[in-house]
Amino acid sequence: MISFILYKFLFALIFFVVALVVAMYSTYGERKVAAFMQDRVGPNRAGPFGILQPLADGVKMFMKEEVIPNTSDRKLFLLGPSLAMLTALMTGVVIPWGSPMNFNGHTFPLQLTDINIGILYVFGVVSLGVYGIMIGGWASNNKYSLLGALRASSQMISYEIAMGLAIIALVMKTGTLSLGAIVSQQHHTWNVFIQPLSFLIFLICAFAETNRAPFDLPECETELVGGYHTEYSSMKLGFYLFAEYINMFISSAIISCLYFGGYNIPFQDHLHLSGNLLPILQFLVLFAKILFFIFFFMWVRWTIPRFRYDQLMNLGWKGLLPLAILNILITGVVLWATGAFK
Amino acid sequence: MISLYLFYFLSFVAILSALLMVFSKNPVHSVLYLVMTFFAIAGHYFLLNAQFLGIVHIIVYAGAIMVLFLYVIMMLNLNQAIEPMKSNLQKLAGIISAGVLSLVLIGAMRTTEIKAAASTASEIGFVSSLGKILFSEYLLPFELASILLLASMVGAVFLSKKELD
């Protein structure tokens, strides 16, 4: 029992560290990708190729003067970034990182918990993500922050619906809500080939839920100064930015797990891997998939301009929502025709 | 024993934050305290092994309904300064009547005899068993609920349109 708890604790700790490091290096990656796409070099001063840049940024963030506006709601002002960070990190609990490892007869699952409503859990935590932004934006007592907060909440609620409906079509096919089961089902065929429309809708909604360009209206520098984090400075601002990158990491992980086979390696059976080598390879493959999607997020950000607000709402309610319902309908008909319902 | 302590902890959080919700002057604080209450109630659901309801409770109440409340309060810019308050006498009367109500209800509970439980199947709260009931016995109400949601959506859009004519 104690060793079990210790293992889980250690696993959670490792996950946090990995998530934070990935988030840190995403900031570096973002600047590098942006630079490459714009025929520039990007950060290259701190360390070879600038790989120490995130550390320098972190030190800078910590050293900066912290400003808390006089007119702000102090407690909620502090609560905002912490909530954003908390909800960003909470989702990672259900991601399966590989098949279980074996050490002298003991099995160590590479998943923190495989609750049988894993997808609903993810969905629940994602729906809480808006609180960090709303509370921070409101507590700043600044009109730009408030506008950012309002935009964030309406945007996230709108896209949550389409996201949920997209997942429902997937769940109809998989027949389970557990992420572990969904990943192991994709041993032969990835879900993206079975549910391409669902994947597309989920991907677009993931952009909207993480407030990434082209859906970054809550922060929208050109219209709202800095949006919900206008009044934030120092590490509290860092928390907001970090939460965004962790969200990106987690959404990439969820997309890989739901649609791209998770830790499954293509043609895994032909490789004849055994023992603990397989989980390690699987972890690396999943990580590669995640990194690809993080790159994809950045790629899109530096390609597509920001939506206008009415376009955003139109896309969500008039585009993605009917499309998701249509997808459910098609899935239902196909499942009925193939005799999956008994 | 752990479950008992958990029960007391969750109940304490639920009741305390509910009270704070009623008594805090700032509407935004009220909303956040109510969210906390809902989390405690969701915790109760998990304790009772009603996983599906617990997570749906969080998604629907904390994730959607309370965000909507927060949204409206922020949009109308209701704050402490313009918050209408009742006189202290009215408040006292309210507290007394609510207290009396709770006393009556608890008294009624104490004198009522509840039949002993038949069986405690542990899997009733799971998605699969709940889904079976929902889509067999309660299929018609389920469909009606979807129509109700659609109607309310249309109604909300219609009501919040600025120009009706």
Next chain:
Amino acid sequence: MEILPHISINHYITVSILLFCIGVLGVITRRNAIIMFMCIELMLNAVNLLLVGFSKYWGDGNAQVFVFFIMTVAAAEVAVGLAILMMIYRNQHSSDIDVLNRMKW
């Protein structure tokens, strides 16, 4: 009487009574229509908690389905209710329930 080790159904009844009464208290003492609305949500949730408790007690899933429907209705109610409150606010520039003592304006 026990539904979980050391927890009887009376525990849950008590908690839900208390939550319900706090909801009633809020409806009586507050004048802000939105807060009153939230108190009504709290009362609904007290009932939900009781239903889930009894569902566990009897080992019966029907009560949980009922809770599910209550949530649906609550969501619908909130959507329409908040829209109405917005309309009232637009006309009255106040969310004070005591202002709404006229039948028409």
Next chain:
Amino acid sequence: MLTTRSKKINKSEMSLAERLYLPAILNGMSITFRHMFKKDATIRYPEQEREFAPVYRGQHVLKRDDAGAERCTACGLCAIACPAEAITMDAAERKPGEEHLYREEKYASKYEINMLRCIFCGMCEEACPKEAIFLTDRIVHTEYDRQGFIYGKDLLVEKMDHRIDVSKRQTTDVLVFKKGDQSERHNQLGK
């Protein structure tokens, strides 16, 4: 049509493929992806420096003649020509024994250019009848206060042991043009 670059805009209804956005988005993404492998347009500045163009106009210099006497005669034509009104000067008369310092009988005792006002247009250079002021390929350095940007003679007149090469800007065309200009002017004065 004001420019040759103007493009005809098609305002007809969008086709289904266009309304789907996706093809356009994919096209855009392929463009950005291709740019990832293109050669950088930037240079690493402190290590690498870009060469100045031969016509670069940087900080001014007040030239001395070959013997080391200042060429400027404080005629004020540069100050009149300056569109930004950045140049001021005081004239003084050369005393006997200062022939090795100043080429003409009159010289500028004070000559100041406000580098914050200067737009580096090169009009002073054009106006100068004595080949005294030139714009060079040197960069005006930053300062912490405005006073520091008012360059006096100490900064503008070239040092004896550190002559500044302005042959790049002193092209034969310029010389011929200026010579012709001067002779024309003399002719006009003669009339």
